Amino acid sequence: xxxxxQSPRYKVAKRGQDVALRCDxxxxxVSLFWYQQALGQGPEFLTYFQNEAQLDxxxxxxxxxxxxxxxxxxxxxxxxxxxxEDSAVYLCASSxxxxxxYFGPGTRLTVT
Amino acid sequence: xxxxxxxxxxxxxxxxxxxxxxCNSSTTLSNIQWYKQRPGGHPVFLIQLVKSGEVKKQKxxxxxxxEAKKNSSLHITATQTTDVGTYFCAGLETSGSRLTFGExxxxxxxx
Numbered sequence: 001x002x003x004x005x006q007s008p009r010y011k012v013a014k015r016g017q018d019v020a021l022r023c024d025x026x027x028x029x030v031s032l033f034w035y036q037q038a039l040g041q042g043p044e045f046l047t048y049f050q051n052e053a054q055l056d057x058x059x060x061x062x063x064x065x066x067x068x069x070x071x072x073x074x075x076x077x078x079x080x081x082x083x084x085e086d087s088a089v090y091l092c093a094s095s096x097x098x099x100x101x102y103f104g105p106g107t108r109l110t111v112t
Numbered sequence: 113x114x115x116x117x118x119x120x121x122x123x124x125x126x127x128x129x130x131x132x133x134x135c136n137s138s139t140t141l142s143n144i145q146w147y148k149q150r151p152g153g154h155p156v157f158l159i160q161l162v163k164s165g166e167v168k169k170q171k172x173x174x175x176x177x178x179e180a181k182k183n184s185s186l187h188i189t190a191t192q193t194t195d196v197g198t199y200f201c202a203g204l205e206t207s208g209s210r211l212t213f214g215e216x217x218x219x220x221x222x223x
Binding site (some may be wrong): 031033041042043044045049050054055056058059091093098099100101102103104105106 | 118142145147153154155156157160176188200202204208209210211213214215216
């Protein structure tokens, strides 16, 4: 595809459930980023991959959050035992180098 | 850690008026990027500034990067209703690839 895609677009989870969010970056993009965006706020960095290596995970809010990119392409962000405060839009972005980032449409997660 | 502050949080203008948003980083940046997010949409890249004192123009939009590479501004001349959205600055740290976003300025334009 031409852009970054994410699935699902919307996810409703009951508190305590595990969720998995998928990101398909632009083909050939080495760098992949995950962000969390709360309503009315700017995107907040979660983690960064260069190919399959997770180079920075300092933004992950707790050990319930886990991300992987095993083959250097598709990435999955997993949240275990979801809590209400995890409700947000999760954005994925990819880029070639330390430059402009191309964002996907996001996954809106609602934890009830 | 690095912080990026952006003001104002909201700006309401009449169509045809000018608009400016300001961005300030707590640390010196490698570069600064600007993104626009329409309501219900995702951030879309507008521009990247790399050099100290750099000024770039895109039609009615003028972007500046401060001499100390810690602040930036976006100015829109003669706003149009299509300019509606939230404008974010995002600073790239000098080491690593982490982008820190400001809280954004939400622009509304009354026709």
